[in-house]
Every structure is written in structure tokens, then in C-alpha cells.
Amino acid sequence: MEDSKHQEPKVFISYSWSSLEHQTMVKDWADRLLADGIDVKIDIYDLKEGDDKYAFMESMVTDETVSHVLIICDSQYKEKADTRNRGVGTETQIISGEIYSKVQQSKFIPILCEFNELNEPILPTFASARIGIDFSSLEKTNKNWEQLLRLLYNKPRFTKPTRGKAPSFLNEKADIPSGEIRAKYELLKQSIFSNNKNIKLFRNDFISSCIEFADALRVREQPNNDTFPEDILNTINKLKVVRNFLSDWLLLESGINHSVEFTESVTNLLEQLRILKSRPTDLSRFSDDWFEAHSVFVYELFLYIVASLMKTERYDLLHEIYTSSYLNPEIERFKGYDYDNFSSFYGNTKHAGRALSKDMNFHSNAAEIIKREADRNDLTFNHVVEAETITYMMSIIQLSSWHPGTLGYSNYTHRSPFFVKAAQHKNFQKLAIITGIKTVDEFKQIIEKNSANNLFNYSGRSYGRTPITKEILNLDYLDSIK
Known part of the structure; x- marks a missing residue:
């Protein structure tokens, strides 16, 4: 005091x-x-x-x-x-x-x-x-x-934040330098500002550096059972540099580049991220659990990509992301299953729970990790929750599987700001671009039909309530104001 x-x-x-x-x-x-x-x-x-x-x-x-x-x-x-x-x-x-x-x-x-x-x-x-x-x-x-x-009055404009604990990953012996990603990003940024004709080459180099960095952190030998939960958190924390640079790029370029070539670069990026969730091709002996860190990372990054595009109002590109088919990693393809939809970017971890808390069970360990890692001012956890709301809505429309873990951190009466604004006709048109559904009546009919008896695929026991799809999507009021 x-x-x-x-x-x-x-x-x-x-x-x-x-x-x-x-x-x-x-x-x-x-x-x-x-x-x-x-x-x-x-x-x-x-x-x-x-x-x-x-x-x-x-x-x-x-x-x-x-x-x-x-x-x-x-x-x-x-x-x-x-x-x-x-x-x-x-x-x-x-x-x-x-x-x-x-x-x-x-x-x-x-x-x-x-x-x-x-x-x-x-x-x-x-x-x-x-x-x-x-x-x-x-x-x-x-x-x-x-x-x-x-x-x-002792009311400074800036207050020094409370000193936190040193990140656990600092205790590790070695780390992978991220300087190449930064260098490639700076070249890409200058290319964007100068409208360089070789922008595609700079963008490809930047994306490749991000993928290579993330790939180098994939597990390629049997983890230590005692440290594995903490190792998962450490790896996700290291991968945050990729999340941030890719978000910075999308916030910068997506608002000004509406070309087909740029759209393809985003969907191609997602296809490469999908590979990171799978086992490296050089592994013959493995367990799927080994790759939980990258499973959560891809899930988190997908939400940040959506959040970035929501912020730059690239609803057309979001429609492309949600309606595209993505080539499965070669080791996971079989007849009739060469492609998957956006639901393949969902991820979770069961082993990280021990490192998150010794006394508490989280309904979604991945969502808890995403919340803890949400430290950006321009893309806050609220933006991530809104991105997952949009994604969950699309999973209902397409009858895909998506467990909206981050929505468990919103209160019972939560309504996404995007859907509150969609009560106005002009803002409902933005929703229509994302979904490809032109009328509010058709939209309501599809949502109500596909989500009947399964409004949310979890009990909410960790958060004390079950969110209702109609309330979150502001369903009764969409396109009701001219």
C-alpha cells in the first residue's frame, strides 16, 4: 500500500x-x-x-x-x-x-x-x-x-513489472540459435516495403528457415521418462520464436497482398506445419507420444495464424484455409486418406500435465500451455480464443472434429466480439465470407442441425460450466441490425 x-x-x-x-x-x-x-x-x-x-x-x-x-x-x-x-x-x-x-x-x-x-x-x-x-x-x-x-502523486506512466522466474529452458545445456529466422525476416520485410519483384523468393527463404528451426527440435530418440513432461514445455517455449515471426509476417503482408500467390504461400505453410506433427521419416522405432510438443505447437500456431488474419480482416483467406484440403505427410497416407482438412492441425498433450501442475488436472493441457505462452500485446489470449471460436464454428459447419480448449477460459456469458458485431448486416457479411454461407437463415439452420445434442464435446468440469454454442456465436441476433 x-x-x-x-x-x-x-x-x-x-x-x-x-x-x-x-x-x-x-x-x-x-x-x-x-x-x-x-x-x-x-x-x-x-x-x-x-x-x-x-x-x-x-x-x-x-x-x-x-x-x-x-x-x-x-x-x-x-x-x-x-x-x-x-x-x-x-x-x-x-x-x-x-x-x-x-x-x-x-x-x-x-x-x-x-x-x-x-x-x-x-x-x-x-x-x-x-x-x-x-x-x-x-x-x-x-x-x-x-x-x-x-x-x-507517485503515479508513473510506466511501472516496472514484477520479476518472474527464470524460464526452465535456460537450464538446458544447449539451444538452437534463431538468428537465421530473424535475418530472413528482415530481408522479407524490406522486400515487402519496397515491393520487390523477388518477394516470393525472400518469403520462401523465411518460411523455410522457420520450418527448419522447428524440425530440428523434433524428437529423434527415446525421451527420458523422468524429464519428458518438462521437455515438452521447454520445446514449445523454444518454438515460440517461430510462432512470433510467422505472426509478424502475416500481420505485415496479409493486409496488403491479396494475390493468389500469397494465398498459396499460406496454405503451403500449413501443409508443412502438418508434417511437423508426424514422426520424422528417419525414425523406425518410435511412439506417437514423442511428438506431443510439436502437436501443441502446430495447434497453437494455427490459432495465431487465424488470429493474425482476423486482425488484418483477411476473411477471404480464412475461407480458403478452412475449405482447403491438405496433403497428409507421406508416412501417414494410405488409399482414401491422402488429404485431410483443417482439423488435422488440432493437437494436445497428455504427458505435459505433470509439468503444468502436480495438484490440478486441466481439461485441456494444450489450452493451458497456449494460455501461459500468450505474451504478445498485439495478439493477446483473447484474440486466440476468438480464433478458436471461429475455428470451432467451422468444425461444426463441416462436421469436423475440433475440441475448443481455450474457450474453457471464457466466462459463462462469453460472446465473441466478432459475433456480437455480426448482429449488424455489414459485419455479418464478413462472417459470410469466412463460412461461404450467404444468408443468416441458412447459417442458423446449419449450426443448429450440426450441433444438435452435441453443443460442446466436453463437460467443462475443470471450469465449472458448459458453454453453449448459440450464446458464443450470438446466434439469435446475427444480421438483425441494418
Whole structure:
């Protein structure tokens, strides 16, 4: 809890009577501080005839209820302070003694009114190393007034976050450098900005570097049973660099490139991601459990791809993703099963549960991991939940299998913002582009028919409720407002 002196700031203003103009300016600042709720102590208001001005100065500087002392610094103040001349000189002796004897030195704040020919602030010697606030002109005063108020009220614009625990993957002996991905991304980004005719080559190089990085982290020998749960989490954490760079790329290019070639690059990427979930071709002895880390990674990345395209409003590309067929990895193909739909990107892990919690069973370990790894400001966990809502909707429409684990973290009355907005006709048209269903009546009929008796394929026991498809999709209100 904050100190009361910070909740109700009390300020003493120390200044030199340099001129009537300077005194008037300081008085205006005092009045402005008072108007902003600051308890101001200044001689022109608080020192009366018969008072001992030196006792007043000392009491103001040493008073523990005074949270801050504003030192109004100009050339006259510096001269009197350095020569210990008159009233300012007396204050200087008291202030400098306080500064060098007290641990909490932030009580004394220089207000910078003048700068020398080298553009250095004119400060008394005792405050020469202290950081001040620039009030050297009317424009600077207005610009930096909020900074002063935040300081006095102890309400900084930026608050240092709480230090967390060191990531567990740092305990591992070696790591795979991701510098190549960054280098390839920077080349691609410059190519996008300059509309380079060779953009396809740069994009392919970038995507290949991401896939190669992820492939190098695939399990190729029997894991240690004791460390395997933690190994899964470590691998997913390492793969986050791929998730982030691919998301950055889509956020950058998808909003400006509507070419067929770009669309194909996205669907081709998804096909390559599908391979990462399967066993490497050079393995003859294996267990499917070995590949759980990449199963979760592909699931997570698919949702981030959807979230990125939702943010750039590429509803046409989302339709392509949800309606395309994806060539299965060669080792998983057999007659009649050469291709699969988007549901093949879903993934989960049973073994990571022991590393996630010793006391709690999560209904979806993968969703819990995705939530913990959601640390982007531009693509938050809420964006991921919305992406999974869209994906789950498409699985209902296409009668595909998709377990919407992240929706378990939304409250009972949750409705996706996208579907709330789809109550307006113009926004329902965006939904129509994604689904390929043109009318709201047809959309409702398909959803209600396909989800009958199976609104959600889980009980919600870990979260205390069962979400309802109609509510999440805002089904009763879609396309109801013109």
C-alpha cells in the first residue's frame, strides 16, 4: 500500500526572488499545482509578517509530511546557493544536508528554468548530478506538467513489472540459435516495403528457415521418462520464436497482398506445419507420444495464424484455409486418406500435465500451455480464443472434429466480439465470407442441425460450466441490425 504522503502530496517550493517576472511565474506554477490537488507551501502564501523566515525554510525542508521540495533553478538561484548568500544560501545548507544524509533523495526535484550555451541546465553545485524537469519555456512547462504531477502523486506512466522466474529452458545445456529466422525476416520485410519483384523468393527463404528451426527440435530418440513432461514445455517455449515471426509476417503482408500467390504461400505453410506433427521419416522405432510438443505447437500456431488474419480482416483467406484440403505427410497416407482438412492441425498433450501442475488436472493441457505462452500485446489470449471460436464454428459447419480448449477460459456469458458485431448486416457479411454461407437463415439452420445434442464435446468440469454454442456465436441476433 502506498504511503499517505504519496496519496496526498505536499510540496514546498524553494526559489530565488530573481525578478518580479520570475516570482510571478513561480506563483503561477504554485497556483496551478493547487488547482491540481497538490498541497503547496510557498513563502508568498505561507510566510506572514513577524514569522522567522529561516525557521520556516528549515521546517519545510525537514518536515516529513512534505513529500517533495521543488528547487526552481536559474542562474540567480545557482549563484546564491553556491555562495551561500542570503535566504537561498540558508536553504541550500539545509537542503544539501538533507540530500546527503537521507536515503530517499527523490524528495528534492530540480525544476530547470535556464540552460547555458552548451545546452546544459544551470543547477546549483549541490544538485548538479540530479535529474530535473524542464520548465525553461511555456511550451516545455505545458509539455512536462503531466510528468511533474505523476511524480508528485507517485503515479508513473510506466511501472516496472514484477520479476518472474527464470524460464526452465535456460537450464538446458544447449539451444538452437534463431538468428537465421530473424535475418530472413528482415530481408522479407524490406522486400515487402519496397515491393520487390523477388518477394516470393525472400518469403520462401523465411518460411523455410522457420520450418527448419522447428524440425530440428523434433524428437529423434527415446525421451527420458523422468524429464519428458518438462521437455515438452521447454520445446514449445523454444518454438515460440517461430510462432512470433510467422505472426509478424502475416500481420505485415496479409493486409496488403491479396494475390493468389500469397494465398498459396499460406496454405503451403500449413501443409508443412502438418508434417511437423508426424514422426520424422528417419525414425523406425518410435511412439506417437514423442511428438506431443510439436502437436501443441502446430495447434497453437494455427490459432495465431487465424488470429493474425482476423486482425488484418483477411476473411477471404480464412475461407480458403478452412475449405482447403491438405496433403497428409507421406508416412501417414494410405488409399482414401491422402488429404485431410483443417482439423488435422488440432493437437494436445497428455504427458505435459505433470509439468503444468502436480495438484490440478486441466481439461485441456494444450489450452493451458497456449494460455501461459500468450505474451504478445498485439495478439493477446483473447484474440486466440476468438480464433478458436471461429475455428470451432467451422468444425461444426463441416462436421469436423475440433475440441475448443481455450474457450474453457471464457466466462459463462462469453460472446465473441466478432459475433456480437455480426448482429449488424455489414459485419455479418464478413462472417459470410469466412463460412461461404450467404444468408443468416441458412447459417442458423446449419449450426443448429450440426450441433444438435452435441453443443460442446466436453463437460467443462475443470471450469465449472458448459458453454453453449448459440450464446458464443450470438446466434439469435446475427444480421438483425441494418
